[in-house]
Amino acid sequence: MSDTPLLQVRGLVKWFPIRSGWLDRKPASVKAVDGVNFRIQGGETFGLVGESGCGKTTVATLVVKLLKPSSGEIRFDGTNTAGLNAAAVKEFRKQVQIVFQDPYGSLDPRQTMLSALTEPLFALGTASGRAQAVERARQAFEMVGLDPELLRRLPHELSGGQRQRVVIARALAVEPRLIILDEPTSSVDVSVQAQILALLEELKRRQGLTYLLISHNLAVVRHMSDSVAVMYLGRIVESAESATLFSAPLHPYTAALISAIPVPDPDAPRLAALAQGDVSSPVNAPSGCRYHPRCPYAQDVCRRDDPPLRELRPEHHVACHFPGVATRG
Amino acid sequence: MIDRPAVLEIEDLCVEVGISGRWVPALNNVGLTIHCGEVLGLIGESGSGKSLTALSVPGLLPGNARVTSGSIRLMGEELLGKREHELNKLRSRSVAFVFQNPTTYLNPVLTVGRQIAEIFEVSPELLGPAWMSKREKRRIAWEKAVECLRLVKIPDPERIASQYPFELSGGMQQRTVIAMGLVRQPHLMIADEITTALDVTVQAQILSLLAELRRSINMTLLLITHDMGIVAQLADRVAVMYSGSVIEYADVRSLFRTPKHPYAKALLEAVPTLQAGDAIFRPIPGGIPAITDPPPGCRYHPRCSRAFTPCSVTVPTPLPLGPGRMVACHLYQATS
Numbered sequence: 001m002s003d004t005p006l007l008q009v010r011g012l013v014k015w016f017p018i019r020s021g022w023l024d025r026k027p028a029s030v031k032a033v034d035g036v037n038f039r040i041q042g043g044e045t046f047g048l049v050g051e052s053g054c055g056k057t058t059v060a061t062l063v064v065k066l067l068k069p070s071s072g073e074i075r076f077d078g079t080n081t082a083g084l085n086a087a088a089v090k091e092f093r094k095q096v097q098i099v100f101q102d103p104y105g106s107l108d109p110r111q112t113m114l115s116a117l118t119e120p121l122f123a124l125g126t127a128s129g130r131a132q133a134v135e136r137a138r139q140a141f142e143m144v145g146l147d148p149e150l151l152r153r154l155p156h157e158l159s160g161g162q163r164q165r166v167v168i169a170r171a172l173a174v175e176p177r178l179i180i181l182d183e184p185t186s187s188v189d190v191s192v193q194a195q196i197l198a199l200l201e202e203l204k205r206r207q208g209l210t211y212l213l214i215s216h217n218l219a220v221v222r223h224m225s226d227s228v229a230v231m232y233l234g235r236i237v238e239s240a241e242s243a244t245l246f247s248a249p250l251h252p253y254t255a256a257l258i259s260a261i262p263v264p265d266p267d268a269p270r271l272a273a274l275a276q277g278d279v280s281s282p283v284n285a286p287s288g289c290r291y292h293p294r295c296p297y298a299q300d301v302c303r304r305d306d307p308p309l310r311e312l313r314p315e316h317h318v319a320c321h322f323p324g325v326a327t328r329g
Numbered sequence: 330m331i332d333r334p335a336v337l338e339i340e341d342l343c344v345e346v347g348i349s350g351r352w353v354p355a356l357n358n359v360g361l362t363i364h365c366g367e368v369l370g371l372i373g374e375s376g377s378g379k380s381l382t383a384l385s386v387p388g389l390l391p392g393n394a395r396v397t398s399g400s401i402r403l404m405g406e407e408l409l410g411k412r413e414h415e416l417n418k419l420r421s422r423s424v425a426f427v428f429q430n431p432t433t434y435l436n437p438v439l440t441v442g443r444q445i446a447e448i449f450e451v452s453p454e455l456l457g458p459a460w461m462s463k464r465e466k467r468r469i470a471w472e473k474a475v476e477c478l479r480l481v482k483i484p485d486p487e488r489i490a491s492q493y494p495f496e497l498s499g500g501m502q503q504r505t506v507i508a509m510g511l512v513r514q515p516h517l518m519i520a521d522e523i524t525t526a527l528d529v530t531v532q533a534q535i536l537s538l539l540a541e542l543r544r545s546i547n548m549t550l551l552l553i554t555h556d557m558g559i560v561a562q563l564a565d566r567v568a569v570m571y572s573g574s575v576i577e578y579a580d581v582r583s584l585f586r587t588p589k590h591p592y593a594k595a596l597l598e599a600v601p602t603l604q605a606g607d608a609i610f611r612p613i614p615g616g617i618p619a620i621t622d623p624p625p626g627c628r629y630h631p632r633c634s635r636a637f638t639p640c641s642v643t644v645p646t647p648l649p650l651g652p653g654r655m656v657a658c659h660l661y662q663a664t665s
Contacts, residue, residue, distance in 0.1 A: 051528035051529065051530065052528055159616050161616055162616075189374035189375055189555065189617070190374065190555065190557075190596065190599050190600055191374060191595070191596065191599050191612065191613035191616075191617075192612075192616065193599070194599040194600075194601070194610050194611065194612035194613065195612040195613075195614070197601070197610075197612075198612050216528070216529065218529075218603060219600070219601040219602050219603050220601055222601070222603050223601045223610070246603055256530055257529060257530060258603060259533070260529040260530045260532065260533035261529060261558060261603055262532075262533075262536065262556060262558030262559045262561065262562045263558055263561060263562065263602070263603075263604060264557035264558045264560075264561045264585065264597065264600060264602055265561055265585060265604070266561045266562075266581045266582045266585050267582070268561070268562075268604075270540065270562060272533070272537075273530070273533040273534040273536075273537045274530075274533075275530040275533075275534075277484075278498040278499075278500055278501070278531060279528070294530075
């Protein structure tokens with residue numbers, strides 16, 4: 001744990017300006033990511049959970065340099081990724097790959113699987129010739145349990161689960177060290193979801209991969225991750241080891257998220273809607289603690305002061321004025 | 330529960346879908362019964378036919394689908410073969426439908442209060458006294474609309490009623506659609522994946538609302554979902570569908586404790602849960618068969634770990650196992 005983390009994110013901020021017209025004097029902005037810190041050790045799976053609009057996908061796109069942060073720094077293997085020149089960015093892309101939520105949108109409908117898999121190999125210069133690229137594509141297909149015969153197909157000729165395997169194979173083909181998985185199973189059925197998750201676990205073990213897993217599905221994150229961070233309106237509100245976070249959550253929002261998952265057991269206690277109302281707008285984030293309008297335990301101090309993320313127990317950070325209030329009974 | 334009157338009875342329903350110039354069977358002998366005040370969960374993965382089954386009830390099947398045989402009875406009255414104007418009456422009074430995406434079902438240029446009030450204005454019997462001025466009628470209809478919004482726990486209903494759908498969050502829109510469905514006090518509400526597009530904390534609020542409506546107005550509900558958790562929390566009985574057929578039918582406790590059909594069992598084991606700790610969930614190999622090219626015999630046999638000779642040859646017939654319990658699997662036919 002003491003060595004350099006593979007990925008370290010410090011004070012990450014991304015604001016998107018919104019212009020509603022030239023008469024609008026006061027430009028507003030969507031504070032999608034507003035001061036996020038986390039670190040991922042090599043070989044670990046780090047889960048990032050939160051509801052839609054909390055900024056988790058923006059974090060992913062910032063990490064892979066598809067967006068420029070407004071401020072803050074992202075260090076990959078000790079190097080700040082902001083100052084990389086073109087050659088270094090290429091090298092960075094070989095090491096960090098991303099798998100997006102929608103495998104339909106990530107595949108060109110007119111491109112065969114072979115072309116989709118070999119294109120990044122040529123672009124990043126990891127294959128020296130066509131024969132080698134084709135061989136790498138075949139290997140990647142076998143690794144994800146797809147018949148290399150399917151390399152001749154077009155995206156519409158594959159099922160949703162197969163397409164998801166293809167995008168994973170494409171990310172694997174350049175032999176990266178870190179893969180960012182943005183909702184890898186939210187577009188497939190449960191029986192296929194279990195297959196994809198088992199595949200990801202196996203690949204991680206065999207290839208020594210590190211994952212940043214982004215999902216709104218707490219059960220998936222619970223099963224896959226070593227440590228987990230919960231995001232709410234652009235901030236991390238709680239982070240801890242996976243087992244600790246789910247068995248003893250300290251932030252009322254984490255407790256609300258956990259209690260909101262319907263338990264697949266008819267004799268389990270009925271679910272409780274602990275969070276009131278809806279997520280506030282990231283344009284006018286509430287004063288003080290951002291969760292206070294929905295929090296049943298909010299006091300005056302919550303409306304006034306923004307709680308900092310504190311380490312309450314070893315490796316367990318929480319941003320709340322009254323940590324543990326929701327689980328104390 | 331069995332002695333309550335049946336609200337909906339579907340028997341041997343077969344539906345075909347037109348795909349590239351030929352008719353392909355999409356539902357095969359689907360049978361379901363929902364009693365008054367009961368919640369029936371209909372679960373299955375995409376393409377299993379659960380939505381098609383639900384759409385058949387109010388005669389809302391898409392243009393490329395047709396019912397070939399079977400029977401659908403609502404409060405004992407046969408619905409198949411009814412004329413369009415009779416079905417319209419049924420859709421407006423007896424069956425309420427709530428879909429996944431509420432924005433599609435709300436008129437964007439009318440306030441939500443106006444949309445609900447309209448239902449009262451076109452049905453004068455809901456407004457009380459036989460004769461009243463147009464102004465009076467509008468005022469009472471508006472008040473009733475606000476009442477409906479209050480019933481579905483919309484905070485500050487007077488203010489929300491004069492807002493447009495785009496001003497409301499997804500959860501509020503879904504509550505509005507539920508409120509509209511409840512206006513005519515329908516015999517049956519069909520909820521098709523109504524929380525799939527919502528965040529979990531908002532989903533929990535909507536599910537609590539459904540549980541409460543059930544208690545307060547004795548709502549009868551056909552709940553369609555792919556989420557085992559939702560079924561376990563809300564349903565009294567469950568029908569599991571696979572590739573166009575109901576493969577198991579049981580009360581919710583029996584299904585979760587002792588699933589009979591190998592698919593039902595595998596489906597329960599394939600879902601990761603928060604409670605299971607680090608227990609491994611088991612994937613189901615293979616994928617759902619295409620309805621254009623289904624495997625012979627039992628449609629689940631290519632993925633089934635317990636498949637034996639008859640499975641690839643004959644389609645298993647539904648076998649009753651005690652009251653309100655059914656399974657369609659050769660394993661049980663062989664032993665009985």
